Each structure stands twice: as structure tokens, then as C-alpha cells.
Amino acid sequence: MVMLEVKNLSIQDTQSNEVIVEDISFKLERGRSLGIVGESGSGKSMTVKGMLGLIAPWITVSGAAYFEDADMLRMKTKSIRDIRARHISMILQDAMSAFDSLDTIGKQMQETLCENLIISRTEAKQVSLRELERVGIKEAAQVLKKYPHQLSGGMLQRCMIAIAAAVQPDIIIADEPTTALDAITQKEVIATFQHLQAQSGTTFIFISHDLGVIQQLTEDVLVMKDAKQVEYGRTENVFQHPQNEYTKYLVDTRIKLTRAFEQSMRKDSYHA
Amino acid sequence: MKRYITKRIISIIPLLIGISFLAFILINLSESDPAEVALRVNEITPTETAVAEMREELGLDKPFFERYITWVTSSIKGDFGNSFVNNKPVIEEIGQALPATLMLALVAFVMIVFISVSASILCTIYEGSIIDRTIRGFVFIAEAMPGYWIGLLLIWFFSIKLNLLPTSGMSSWTSVILPAVTLAFAYISTYVRLIRNNMVQNKNENFVLYAKARGMKEGIILKRIFKNSLQSAITALGMSIPKLIAGTVIVENIFAWPGIGRLSVTAIFNYDYPVIQAYVFLMAVLFVICNLLVDIVTAIFDPRMRKEV
Amino acid sequence: MGGLNKLMRDRSAMICIIFLTLVVLAGIFAPWLAPHSPIDVNVKEKLAGISTTYPLGTDQLGRCIFSRLLYGIRTTVFIAFITMIVTIVIGTLIGGIAGLFRGKIDEIIMRICDVFMSFPSEVMILAIIGMMGPGLTNIVIASIIAKWAWYTRMVRSIIIKYADKNYIQFARVSGFSRWHIFKKHIMPNTVGEISVLATLDAGSVILMISALSFLGLGVQAPTPEWGMMLNEAKNVMTIYPELMLAPGIAILVVVAAFNFLGDSLQDAFNVKRGKRGKRMR
Numbered sequence: 001m002v003m004l005e006v007k008n009l010s011i012q013d014t015q016s017n018e019v020i021v022e023d024i025s026f027k028l029e030r031g032r033s034l035g036i037v038g039e040s041g042s043g044k045s046m047t048v049k050g051m052l053g054l055i056a057p058w059i060t061v062s063g064a065a066y067f068e069d070a071d072m073l074r075m076k077t078k079s080i081r082d083i084r085a086r087h088i089s090m091i092l093q094d095a096m097s098a099f100d101s102l103d104t105i106g107k108q109m110q111e112t113l114c115e116n117l118i119i120s121r122t123e124a125k126q127v128s129l130r131e132l133e134r135v136g137i138k139e140a141a142q143v144l145k146k147y148p149h150q151l152s153g154g155m156l157q158r159c160m161i162a163i164a165a166a167v168q169p170d171i172i173i174a175d176e177p178t179t180a181l182d183a184i185t186q187k188e189v190i191a192t193f194q195h196l197q198a199q200s201g202t203t204f205i206f207i208s209h210d211l212g213v214i215q216q217l218t219e220d221v222l223v224m225k226d227a228k229q230v231e232y233g234r235t236e237n238v239f240q241h242p243q244n245e246y247t248k249y250l251v252d253t254r255i256k257l258t259r260a261f262e263q264s265m266r267k268d269s270y271h272a
Numbered sequence: 273m274k275r276y277i278t279k280r281i282i283s284i285i286p287l288l289i290g291i292s293f294l295a296f297i298l299i300n301l302s303e304s305d306p307a308e309v310a311l312r313v314n315e316i317t318p319t320e321t322a323v324a325e326m327r328e329e330l331g332l333d334k335p336f337f338e339r340y341i342t343w344v345t346s347s348i349k350g351d352f353g354n355s356f357v358n359n360k361p362v363i364e365e366i367g368q369a370l371p372a373t374l375m376l377a378l379v380a381f382v383m384i385v386f387i388s389v390s391a392s393i394l395c396t397i398y399e400g401s402i403i404d405r406t407i408r409g410f411v412f413i414a415e416a417m418p419g420y421w422i423g424l425l426l427i428w429f430f431s432i433k434l435n436l437l438p439t440s441g442m443s444s445w446t447s448v449i450l451p452a453v454t455l456a457f458a459y460i461s462t463y464v465r466l467i468r469n470n471m472v473q474n475k476n477e478n479f480v481l482y483a484k485a486r487g488m489k490e491g492i493i494l495k496r497i498f499k500n501s502l503q504s505a506i507t508a509l510g511m512s513i514p515k516l517i518a519g520t521v522i523v524e525n526i527f528a529w530p531g532i533g534r535l536s537v538t539a540i541f542n543y544d545y546p547v548i549q550a551y552v553f554l555m556a557v558l559f560v561i562c563n564l565l566v567d568i569v570t571a572i573f574d575p576r577m578r579k580e581v
Numbered sequence: 582m583g584g585l586n587k588l589m590r591d592r593s594a595m596i597c598i599i600f601l602t603l604v605v606l607a608g609i610f611a612p613w614l615a616p617h618s619p620i621d622v623n624v625k626e627k628l629a630g631i632s633t634t635y636p637l638g639t640d641q642l643g644r645c646i647f648s649r650l651l652y653g654i655r656t657t658v659f660i661a662f663i664t665m666i667v668t669i670v671i672g673t674l675i676g677g678i679a680g681l682f683r684g685k686i687d688e689i690i691m692r693i694c695d696v697f698m699s700f701p702s703e704v705m706i707l708a709i710i711g712m713m714g715p716g717l718t719n720i721v722i723a724s725i726i727a728k729w730a731w732y733t734r735m736v737r738s739i740i741i742k743y744a745d746k747n748y749i750q751f752a753r754v755s756g757f758s759r760w761h762i763f764k765k766h767i768m769p770n771t772v773g774e775i776s777v778l779a780t781l782d783a784g785s786v787i788l789m790i791s792a793l794s795f796l797g798l799g800v801q802a803p804t805p806e807w808g809m810m811l812n813e814a815k816n817v818m819t820i821y822p823e824l825m826l827a828p829g830i831a832i833l834v835v836v837a838a839f840n841f842l843g844d845s846l847q848d849a850f851n852v853k854r855g856k857r858g859k860r861m862r
Contacts, residue, residue, distance in 0.1 A: 416837035
């Protein structure tokens with residue numbers, strides 16, 4: 001079943017007349033997570049932000065983005081707000097700046113849950129605790145009392161995941177969820193995502209320039225370069241038999257890197 | 273928190289010493305001998321003996337450093353010496369003039385806070401609209417207008433043309449309106465610009481994007497934007513208090529408002545050094561104290577600040 | 582230079598530049614452009630309206646307002662320029678020493694700046710004029726003393742900002758001499774940023790100097806100066822309010838042009854704003 005369909009989506013900055021995204025189309029089926037790959041500045045994040053109307057007034061979006069047959073690009077402010085979070089949640093790239101630094105995590109989590117699940121504050125607190133524990137935070141009660149600057153990037157990232165999951169949306173979009181994290185935390189966060197995918201029926205869109213992440217977490221993949229879509233298909237197919245030059249290049253570098261890494265690992269274990 | 277405040281208070285002590293020293297050496301910048309000036313303004317011929325006597329009376333015969341210590345210790349007690357002109361204690365003169373200035377500054381401050389905050393919020397909500405552009409256009413012109421010219425235009429329009437408000441002095445409560453508006457005018461433009469730009473900038477911050485993505489209502493988001501902009505607004509508005517009091521100099525002279533700004537300009541024309549010195553010293557101390565209070569208030573508002581320092 | 586191109590394309594900024602250049606030229610050539618002497622009193626012609634002989638009429642002493650305005654550029658605008666130039670030179674020297682040598686000397690300079698900056702500049706200026714007496718030279722000196730600390734700080738922070746940039750660290754590692762790094766990287770950037778700040782500040786210096794003259798603390802009569810002209814206009818406000826218009830508008834327009842140009846420069850050269858998240862919006 002197709003949940004989300006994006007047709008010929010283009011985004012333009014009217015101030016600089018720059019084309020940020022050009023003619024992107026994809027479908028998202030329930031249970032089949034999608035990865036969007038490409039280098040930074042290729043328009044990956046803008047594609048999803050444009051779709052959800054999370055853009056500056058001088059940026060125009062054309063084409064169509066159907067969520068359950070309703071075009072989000074032609075919706076009123078209120079209707080699109082009902083879709084955000086409640087149906088399509090987002091996890092932002094920079095967890096450190098995503099939270100309001102003047103308020104505790106608990107407060108911000110609570111307001112999100114009260115708004116979207118229409119529950120009382122005490123209920124919201126219970127849900128918060130449960131969800132934080134579900135994404136692997138042990139001292140959930142402590143974390144709720146903390147201000148954003150008192151927590152690490154990985155912790156905040158997990159709080160965002162918990163908030164997104166708590167609302168039980170149909171789709172969760174994760175924008176570069178692992179970029180700002182160190183290798184070990186990255187692994188843990190990916191494990192959390194895998195756990196969530198298995199547990200809940202949520203479908204994910206992962207935006208990343210890390211092919212490894214995409215390979216592990218998605219069924220379909222869309223490759224973007226310079227605002228355009230260059231390849232789209234099943235993740236295994238795309239990675240095993242890349243058609244486009246750019247995708248080939250991406251996959252090759254990835255393989256080379258992995259080999260070098262594995263070799264060095266082998267050397268290390270040999271010495272040990 | 274307590275530690276932060278104590279640390280901040282201790283940190284201003286060297287600053288206060290520096291200020292008092294600067295205020296004191298200013299008098300030594302003057303080309304003329306204060307003793308001679310003191311005699312001249314009282315129309316006494318400065319004969320050599322008279323000058324010598326005066327020097328002794330003013331303590332000018334003592335070494336520089338000793339004079340500084342004496343001056344500081346008596347200043348702390350509120351004794352700034354006597355005015356050269358009428359021989360009254362300076363502190364009395366200032367004490368008489370200060371309430372008028374404070375009242376003027378207070379009224380202007382209320383206007384500034386009220387107008388600049390509400391105009392900034394309007395601009396932020398309707399960014400890019402005709403309202404935003406009108407307010408910004410007004411701010412742009414107001415920033416380039418000399419304050420005293422505004423004062424003159426207001427007098428001409430409201431007092432001479434319409435005969436609505438008194439031109440000068442402090443005869444009734446309506447007298448404060450024109451000087452306060454004049455005083456507020458220049459600052460309002462600065463603060464609208466500052467607070468508006470800050471709020472509009474905050475509007476593009478990541479936390480706003482995320483709040484939208486979390487499905488929060490416009491009202492709640494606006495509140496968050498406002499709260500985040502408040503800190504710099506408080507800093508700026510707090511810093512404006514001493515500037516306002518200092519800025520009364522011109523306004524008080526246009527409107528013949530009997531405050532310390534007028535007192536100090538009169539003192540300048542009369543070479544009344546003790547008055548000028550006291551005025552400068554008190555203003556600087558006020559400035560430092562306001563600075564301190566603003567820092568403390570900011571720290572209370574922003575959880576990030578508490579940990580630092 | 583991307584910034585310069587951007588500026589050239591900004592039509593309003595170019596208008597400001599042309600206008601200000603014309604003002605400066607008008608000031609320089611005032612003796613040739615002015616139809617009358619700015620100080621000659623002609624009581625018979627007092628408070629005359631606009632005519633071919635008197636393009637902007639005359640004041641209460643029968644002096645040609647247009648000529649006084651032109652000569653006023655020499656006092657109001659040029660004196661502001663002199664003040665700025667001296668202040669910037671002092672600020673750059675001391676700030677440069679603090680920023681380049683760091684350490685103890687930097688510490689001492691910054692503490693002195695703290696003390697100077699703890700006085701509101703209005704109070705500082707009044708204090709100095711109070712001690713030295715009213716007069717043109719004294720207001721210039723006073724303004725310099727009131728402002729040098731701010732410029733020193735700005736220069737220092739700009740230098741430190743560029744000195745800490747990666748490519749300069751790199752140049753240092755690759756063994757370029759200090760002087761080479763300073764000349765090639767730090768100096769051009771600092772000069773650029775300081776001129777932007779100076780443009781932004783020019784308007785306020787003009788306002789300050791004219792305000793002091795308005796109070797009678799600066800330029801002394803009969804020298805034509807815009808603030809002073811307003812002070813004289815004040816005296817005949819009840820009978821002839823039009824006299825307040827010309828000098829007031831002159832100040833307004835020149836200051837507005839400086840402010841506008843400063844804003845455009847700031848945008849074009851991206852001073853103190855960074856490139857933070859244009860995309861993120």
C-alpha cells in the first residue's frame with residue numbers, strides 16, 4: 001500500500017533563484033523504508049522539508065506530495081500541522097540545536113505528546129518515560145529534568161527518536177540521524193532504529209550520505225546529486241548493480257573504504 | 273548561581289577603582305588651575321595669596337595620590353565637595369536634580385519597552401508584510417534623525433501649533449510627555465531593530481524548525497521565539513537605562529527640564545569642576561551597576577549561563 | 582571579491598555612495614559653489630523666503646541658508662571624518678598590538694578598555710569637555726577618547742578571529758613568517774571589516790558632533806554647523822519654524838545614507854554575521 005507519493009517535486013529559492021531540488025519522484029509503501037542518499041547540499045533534506053512545508057517563505061515548492069491521497073503542498077497551515085508529528089514525524093540532523101535551550105527535555109517532550117496524542121500531562125510523563133526507556137535510555141526520569149546543554153549529542157538524538165516514536169506516526173523521517181555522532185554512538189542509534197522498525201509498524205525515510213546506514217536500514221533507495229535524482233530502486237539492486245556513474249562512484253568508494261578498514265583491523269588482530 | 277553572582281560582584285571592584293581614578297584624573301586634564309577657576313567664578317581677583325589659600329582649601333597642595341585617596345573616601349560617603357558657583361554641597365545639588373531626571377528616564381523607558389517590544393512582535397509575526405516594512409522604514413528614518421531636532425519639531429507641532437502641551441519646565445504632569453517622547457524616540461528605533469532582527473533570526477533557528485516538525489501550534493512557537501529573544505532584549509534594555517539617564521542631557525536642555533543633565537551642562541559652562549566630576553563618577557557607577565544587574569538577570573533566565581564562569 | 586560585485590549590483594547602495602561623494606565634493610568646493618558668504622550678516626534681508634538669490638532663504642541675521650549648509654559640510658561632516666580617522670588609527674594600533682602579541686600586554690590593554698567602556702560615551706564626552714572647556718578641538722579630542730576603546734576591542738577581536746582561522750594555522754605550520762601571514766591574510770580582512778564598522782558608525786559620530794554644537798559645546802558662532810544652525814533656528818521657532826527644516830533634513834539624509842551604506846556593506850561582506858544556516862530555513 002502506498003502511503004506517500006511524491007511527484008515531480010521541485011524546490012526553488014526565489015531570493016537567489018537557485019534550484020535546490022529538481023523533479024524528484026518517489027513512492028513510500030507501508031513497511032518498506034526508503035533511504036535518500038547523496039552528498040551534502042544535494043537537496044536531500046530540502047526534499048522532505050519542502051514536502052512538509054518546513055521552509056522559509058521565499059522558497060517555493062512545485063509538484064505534488066500525496067499523503068494518503070491528499071496533496072500536502074496544497075494544504076492549509078492547520079491541516080499540514082496535523083500531519084506533521086501525528087502522521088509524519090521528523091528527527092533532525094543537529095540534535096544539539098533542535099531543542100529549545102531554555103526549557104527541559106521533559107517539558108518539550110510533554111508539550112509534543114499533549115498536543116499530538118491529546119492526553120493529560122501526567123499521562124504524557126508516563127509515555128515519555130516509557131518511550132525513553134524503549135530507545136535505550138536507562139535513567140529516563142533524570143533525562144527528563146535535564147536542559148539540552150546538559151546532555152550529549154547521542155542522548156539528545158535518542159530523545160528525538162523517542163519523541164518521534166511516542167506519537168506513533170505512520171512515517172518517521174530521520175535526517176542524517178548519525179552524522180553528528182561518534183562511531184560507537186552511531187552503532188547504538190542504528191540498533192535503536194532497527195529495534196523500532198521490528199517493534200512498531202512505522203515506516204522510515206532515512207536521509208544520509210552514509211551508504212552503510214542506508215544499506216542496513218532500508219528496502220528502497222533514492223540517490224541524489226546536484227538537486228536531481230539519479231537513481232531509484234531496491235536498495236540491494238542499486239548497490240549491487242549501480243546504473244548511474246555517480247552511484248557507481250559512491251559504491252566503489254564505500255567498498256574501498258570498508259576494505260581498507262577491514263585490512264587495518266586484520267593487521268591489528270594479527271599483532272595482538 | 274550564588275557563586276556566579278558573588279564572582280560577578282567581585283569582578284567589578286577593579287573596574288570601580290579604575291573608573292574613580294579616571295574620573296579623578298579628568299580634572300587634571302584641565303588647562304586651568306581649579307583654584308584659580310574657583311576664585312574667578314566667584315568674581316574674586318585671583319591674586320597669588322588668594323590662589324594659594326584656595327589651593328589649600330581645596331587640598332590641591334597635597335600630592336596627587338593623597339588627593340585621590342581623599343577624594344575617593346569622601347565620595348563614597350557622598351561628599352563630592354562644594355560647588356564653585358554657589359558653594360552648596362554638590363551632593364545636595366545632584367540630589368535635587370536627580371528625581372526629575374529619573375522621572376523623565378522612567379517614563380521614556382516604559383515607552384521604549386512597550387513600543388519596541390510590541391513593534392518587534394508585530395514585525396516577527398508579519399515578517400515581510402506591509403506592517404513589517406512600514407515599521408522598519410520608520411525605524412530607519414528615526415535612527416538618522418537627530419534627537420534634538422525631533423524635540424524641536426515636537427515642540428513646534430504640539431506646543432506652538434496645537435497649543436496642547438507645555439513647551440518647557442516642569443509645571444504639570446503633561447510637561448513630561450514631550451521630553452519623554454523625544455528621549456524615547458532615538459532608543460525605540462535602536463531597540464525595535466535589535467529585538468526584531470533577533471526574533472526574526474530566531475525564527476530560522478533549528479529549534480523552531482523542530483518545534484514545527486513536532487506539530488506545535490504557532491502560538492507556542494512564537495512564545496519560544498520570544499523567550500529566546502528576551503535575553504538579548506533584556507540585556508539591551510537594561511543597558512539602555514544608564515544611557516537614557518546620560519542621554520537626558522540634550523533633552524533636558526531643549527525642554528528646560530530641571531534634571532542632572534541640565535545641571536551638568538550648566539556646570540560645564542561655569543567651569544564648576546566638582547559638579548562635573550561628581551556627575552561623571554555617579555554616571556559611570558550607575559552604568560557598571562546596571563551592567564551587573566543585567567548580567568545577573570540574564571543568568572537567571574538562561575540555564576546555560578549558570579554553569580559557566 | 583564576491584562582496585564588491587554584490588555591492589556594485591546593489592543599486593540603493595550605489596546611490597548612497599554617489600550621494601555621499603557629492604556631499605563631500607560640495608563641502609570641498611563650498612567657496613566656489615556657495616552664492617554668498619556663510620557668515621556675512623545682512624539684517625535687511627533677514628528671514629527671506631526662497632528666491633533665486635537665496636536658494637533656501639535666509640536666517641534671522643539675513644545669512645544665506647544654502648551657503649551655510651554647504652559650508653556646514655566642512656564642519657559637521659569633515660570633522661566627523663577626522664574624528665573617525667584618528668580614532669580608527671589609534672584603535673588599530675593598540676588593538677593590533679593586543680591581538681597580535683596577546684599575553685600580558687593584551688590583558689592590560691583590555692582592562693583599560695573595560696574602564697573606558699564603562700562610561701556611557703555621552704558622559705565621557707561631557708566630562709572631557711567639562712574639563713577642557715567647550716570648543717571644536719575639544720569635542721574632537723573628547724570623541725576620540727570616548728571611542729578609541731571600542732575600536733581597539735573590535736580590531737583585536739577581528740584579528741584574533743582571523744588568526745585562529747584554519748588556513749592561517751596552516752600557513753603557520755608550513756613555516757611562513759609572521760609578517761607574511763599578517764600582510765597577506767590578517768591585514769586585508771581586518772581593514773575590510775573595520776571600514777564596514779566605521780561606515781556604520783559614521784552616522785552616529787555626525788549626530789554626536791552636531792548635538793554637541795547644538796548644545797553650544799562644540800563649534801562656536803558664527804562658524805556654520807548644522808547642529809548649531811538648528812540651535813539658532815530654535816530661537817525664532819515661534820515666528821519662523823521653517824528655519825528648522827534645512828539643517829535637520831541635511832543631517833537626516835547624510836546620516837541615513839551612511840547607515841544604509843553601512844548595512845549594505847555589512848551584508849555584502851558578511852561581516853559579523855557568518856553564513857549560518859541559510860539552507861536550514
